[in-house]
Amino acid sequence: MPETSPPIFQRLTLIGLGLIGSSVARAARENGIAAEIVASDASETVCARVAELGIADRVEPDLIRAVEGADCVMLCAPVGVLADIAAVIAPHLAQGCILTDVGSTKLSVVRDVGPVVPEGVHFVPAHPLAGTEFSGPDAGFAELFQGRYCLVVPPAGTNADAVARIVALWQRMGATVEEMEPAHHDRVLAVTSHLPHLIAFTICGTADDLADETKEEVLRFAASGFRDFTRIAASDPVMWRDIFLNNREALLEMLARFTEDAQAMAKAIRWGDAAYIEDKVLRGRKIRRSLIEIKQA
Ligand SMILES: NC(=O)C1=CN([C@@H]2O[C@H](COP(=O)(O)OP(=O)(O)OC[C@H]3O[C@@H](n4cnc5c(N)ncnc54)[C@H](O)[C@@H]3O)[C@@H](O)[C@H]2O)C=CC1
């Protein structure tokens, strides 16, 4: 008989049952992570759908009732509302409970949620580097985190057992976990995730602004380059509004650097600097190939 590990938590409460929350619900159940999974969402439609899908043991729209008696509460809503949710639930969290999240920005979560966490509750922020351009409870799937990274950013002095249990939770869902400082996390994600999304949203807008001239052609003849951008640009507007506004400094810095590099490319094109252009394209190709090698290793 295959050996089954005991659950890590008795009651795991998920707040926000979109792509990520519903994927955690499915993966937690499939991997026996919690004896009971409670789901709570601000949207009645989402609550009804989660009940219909049967991916939680209990759907509890009332935030306070949802967190009562939980030994782990995971915030899976957009980063802009996490502080408000935390303020409502904080007084109702059980002693020893672990409060965690999956938000894409981490300095803001540490800054906004950290101060309301009561004595005796352990705060372990995290960020799974896994997702898609889809949102909502129907978009989630249990395998989303397999073979992906999850970064945890526990504030200094966090209870080591609480950190170990959050690490175990993500590992059991198939992720590789690494610890990181929140400021470093936000700079790394600004360049690897937030800036690419900004560029995708912007280029789609630029193409759309040229509607009279080219729109029909853009859509009809869209080759893979533009298509790849449209996949990323299909992401959720509220989630990305909140990410941009909550990683303002690092994102603006990376955007400024990118703009300088784009201007250097414009100069090379204007002056016919063929070597510069070729060198930059070659560098892109090398980066892509090294990524594929890492994935295959
Ligand atoms: N989508 C992605 O690829 C990834 C997203 N993240 C982070 O995960 C979090 C959730 O993202 P998704 O699941 O993609 O979003 P989603 O849009 O699919 O789901 C968010 C859910 O939160 C609910 N919600 C909003 N405000 C709420 C409130 N005040 N109280 C309770 N529920 C509330 C919404 O009704 C919705 O069901 C975000 O913080 C995002 O930055 C992290 C990694 C990847």
Ligand SMILES: O=C(O)C(=O)Cc1ccc(O)cc1
């Ligand atoms: O779909 C994609 O390309 C993504 O980049 C998904 C994603 C979005 C936000 C995150 O914080 C992490 C991963």
